[in-house]
Amino acid sequence: MALALGIGLLIGTERERRREARGTGFAGLRTFALASLLGGLFGYLDDRLLIVAGAAVVGVFAVAAYVVNRDDPDRGITTEVALVVTYVLGVLALESPLLAASVAVITTWILALRGELHALVAKTLTERELRDLLIFLLFALVVMPLAPNQSFGPYGAVNPQLLVRLVVVLMAITGCGYIAQRLLDPRVGLMVTGLVAGFISSSATIGAMSIRAREQPETWRSAATAALASSVATVVQYVIVIGAVDPGMLPVVAPSLAIAALVAAGVAGVFAWRSFGTRPALSQQSRAFRLWPAVGFAGIFVLVTIAASALQERIGTAGIVLASSVAAFVDAHSTAGSVAAMHRVGGIDATSARLAVLGALSTNTVTKVVLAWTGRRVDYGLSVSLGVVLIAGSAWLGLLFG
Numbered sequence: 001m002a003l004a005l006g007i008g009l010l011i012g013t014e015r016e017r018r019r020e021a022r023g024t025g026f027a028g029l030r031t032f033a034l035a036s037l038l039g040g041l042f043g044y045l046d047d048r049l050l051i052v053a054g055a056a057v058v059g060v061f062a063v064a065a066y067v068v069n070r071d072d073p074d075r076g077i078t079t080e081v082a083l084v085v086t087y088v089l090g091v092l093a094l095e096s097p098l099l100a101a102s103v104a105v106i107t108t109w110i111l112a113l114r115g116e117l118h119a120l121v122a123k124t125l126t127e128r129e130l131r132d133l134l135i136f137l138l139f140a141l142v143v144m145p146l147a148p149n150q151s152f153g154p155y156g157a158v159n160p161q162l163l164v165r166l167v168v169v170l171m172a173i174t175g176c177g178y179i180a181q182r183l184l185d186p187r188v189g190l191m192v193t194g195l196v197a198g199f200i201s202s203s204a205t206i207g208a209m210s211i212r213a214r215e216q217p218e219t220w221r222s223a224a225t226a227a228l229a230s231s232v233a234t235v236v237q238y239v240i241v242i243g244a245v246d247p248g249m250l251p252v253v254a255p256s257l258a259i260a261a262l263v264a265a266g267v268a269g270v271f272a273w274r275s276f277g278t279r280p281a282l283s284q285q286s287r288a289f290r291l292w293p294a295v296g297f298a299g300i301f302v303l304v305t306i307a308a309s310a311l312q313e314r315i316g317t318a319g320i321v322l323a324s325s326v327a328a329f330v331d332a333h334s335t336a337g338s339v340a341a342m343h344r345v346g347g348i349d350a351t352s353a354r355l356a357v358l359g360a361l362s363t364n365t366v367t368k369v370v371l372a373w374t375g376r377r378v379d380y381g382l383s384v385s386l387g388v389v390l391i392a393g394s395a396w397l398g399l400l401f402g
Contacts, residue, residue: 221383
């Protein structure tokens with residue numbers, strides 16, 4: 001009941017401020033608090049008929065207020081709808097308090113950001129950006145849930161659910177980079193995007209930035225910075241995955257991963273410094289969410305998977321180190337987790353575990369090199385390729401420390 005009252009007070013406070021600013025309005029702090037409290041009381045009584053009747057009464061009041069204020073030039077139905085939502089949240093507070101509280105905060109934010117949201121839609125968001133966003137939402141919310149999670153084709157390399165998820169992730173990465181460029185300095189925006197996206201997939205980030213470097217040649221240094229920054233996230237994620245599975249294995253790989261992290265940060269830093277020599281701007285031809293390049297990347301991912309599976313079949317059980325290295329063509333982090341799990345139960349000794357992790361890091365670098373050239377831009381492809389090879393090579397220096 002306290003939560004129900006608090007929800008009404010929260011949303012009502014925002015509406016009260018809005019009413020004071022306009023000088024008109026039918027509902028303020030007390031009305032919203034009472035509506036939410038009424039919902040809480042009916043929810044406590046757990047009578048469905050009372051709950052529906054209460055919703056009908058609140059709805060009638062909202063409609064009546066809308067009719068009474070029909071002469072207001074700034075008339076809308078936001079407050080009326082918010083009052084009904086507040087009543088429903090009051091009812092929900094008794095059954096699902098966490099959900100009710102979360103939705104109440106989101107509702108208040110939507111109400112409070114009226115001017116910003118209107119400006120975003122009317123002045124900031126272009127028609128093309130809206131279409132791109134709709135395509136992204138179509139894949140993320142419709143296509144991905146419906147895609148079958150089964151493997152087909154040679155070596156089971158074609159998994160529709162995985163491929164659509166990969167397309168969505170890649171589109172999300174390019175979208176985040178686009179948004180970051182619009183909100184921040186284009187160079188800083190891409191670098192931050194690359195670092196964050198690297199925790200999702202460094203390979204996908206490198207592929208996404210390769211596409212951006214092709215579409216906006218003047219930003220290739222910033223794109224390379226983002227790609228190399230994603231490699232910093234790769235090394236950090238190695239530490240997180242191994243530490244979560246087998247903390248005892250961390251001292252074994254710590255020297256190699258520490259050197260790789262330092263080199264990755266240094267290489268990314270050099271490109272960041274060089275990119276600050278120019279001031280690239282968003283091209284008029286740039287897109288927020290790119291579908292077909294993402295689909296092309298997924299196709300390359302399938303080809304790499306088939307090649308890796310074929311190689312692994314030929315190798316057979318020649319050794320965990322070699323098998324882990326081959327598997328890392330597709331996903332190095334899951335391979336590192338598997339190696340850590342085997343080390344934890346004594347299925348592999350420390351030396352072999354370290355070699356398996358380094359092998360996975362190295363072969364995954366091959367995938368990154370291939371993806372760095374998907375945009376067919378020589379300066380980006382060459383720079384990122386040299387950078388990731390240097391990072392992988394430096395990790396092997398850790399063997400000199402034990």
